Ligand code: ADP
Ligand code: ADP
């Protein structure tokens with residue numbers, strides 16, 4: 001693990017997944033979304049998935065133990081050596097410490113943590129209008145990111161889309177609560193280490209991407 005490791009911090013709807021996919025395309029960094037991994041485990045019906053399902057549906061955080069087991073396994077795969085963009089991980093102080101240990105084991109370290117700064121109230125609309133292409137995983141939005149042709153994914157031509165069961169107003173409010181209680185303190189943690197950058201993620205998607213691009217390029221120059 002010698003590549004760049006960039007962490008995206010932000011509440012549900014901040015744009016972590018959207019921006020991670022764009023960075024993956026531009027920089028060859030691999031998107032590691034623990035949310036996607038957990039949803040995969042739920043679909044596959046693994047023991048971890050069975051344990052995580054109810055917690056995810058209720059908008060809480062899955063235990064560090066389960067999340068770390070799933071992430072560690074993914075990080076042993078060779079593509080991750082190119083560097084990774086962590087989308088939705090770490091989410092607790094325990095996960096942040098475990099990440100440092102995991103990276104140190106292969107001589108790596110966190111390159112940067114970016115806080116995607118947003119207003120909570122706007123996140124309810126973002127999350128409620130979110131949907132995803134079932135074929136390629138591209139994220140879309142009912143109002144803020146519509147495909148050029150309604151019902152057809154621009155990326156792959158797919159016509160099947162999915163919506164997450166937890167993307168409803170009640171669960172979003174619980175997830176925002178979990179974010180502020182358990183994840184937001186990581187912003188100060190990475191700031192104290194001199195690794196924090198902030199991006200105004202209330203801007204439109206392309207403007208956020210431009211600001212994020214600057215952060216990642218500066219981090220590459222430093223490395
Ligand atoms: P997260 O991974 O942080 O939960 P997503 O990247 O899935 O967030 O974005 C949530 C929803 O909001 C998606 O439907 C996405 O298309 C849309 N979205 C992402 N960034 C923006 C933005 N800057 N402005 C408006 N809508 C956005
Ligand atoms: P969002 O970016 O919209 O919050 P994610 O896909 O990142 O959604 O996460 C969906 C759910 O998966 C979370 O609400 C939580 O239950 C679980 N989850 C994902 N990542 C983690 C993590 N690192 N630690 C604990 N739970 C997680």
Ligand code: ZN
Pocket residue numbers: 133134135136137138153154155156157158
């Ligand atoms: Zn698609």
